[in-house]
Amino acid sequence: MSAAADERAVLAANEAFYRAFAAKDVAAMEAVWAGTAPVACIHPGWQALAGRDPVLASWRAILTSASSPRIACLGAKATVHGDFAYVICYERVEGGYLIATNLFVRETGAWKMVHHQAGPASAPDDITEPPAPTAPTVH
């Protein structure tokens, strides 16, 4: 696979993570994370979680909570080093922005998340926001 194709595949895996998060889809979230490689996760303000069971339990708790935040990923950039990759991106949540580092490994041919850290950030100034939804135009 070419470097550009690897980057696209990593960004697609990153998008799958945020799609599962936004849709509160526990099964899709479980599929995003590596099944064999050791995984870890640092939610904003939490201690580090290590191991697939604690990490996925945290996601089940977040996704099934009534206060699960609305989230959108912006400005994702992927860097690939062989079978390992990281993505840096902003997360727009209610009340502001977070910034995240997401790590992936290639596992049985697919890019799988092995670590996620998100923390508070100032608003990105070099990212074009998707346009806000507007009322339908009358043609």
Place this chain on the structure above:
Amino acid sequence: MSAAADERAVLAANEAFYRAFAAKDVAAMEAVWAGTAPVACIHPGWQALAGRDPVLASWRAILTSASSPRIACLGAKATVHGDFAYVICYERVEGGYLIATNLFVRETGAWKMVHHQAGPASAPDDITEPPAPTAPTVH
């Protein structure tokens, strides 16, 4: 190199980062970061920095500032995937704790930092603190 030796070498590179930080040693900090691989850095509350020049400029500004924080690294755990590795650790600073993800690549045989993200964390409850300095015992 065995997996255990790789982990030790990665943890040594991580310690070199915090030693440079604590000693405000700009040259040592420059030596910690990769010279060829693309680098990035997310300081707490900042936007992401990308590229060796902006990242090292940020460290020069931090290390030469009168308000540069005192810092100690605690509970570092390394995970190695081939020529890529990440360390999760706590940072004890004045006023509380941060938690960090530090990424390393093997570059011309040595582990070099390619990314650092630190953000606020609750106090670690599973880490033994080094003992506080005490007055010399009279023998």
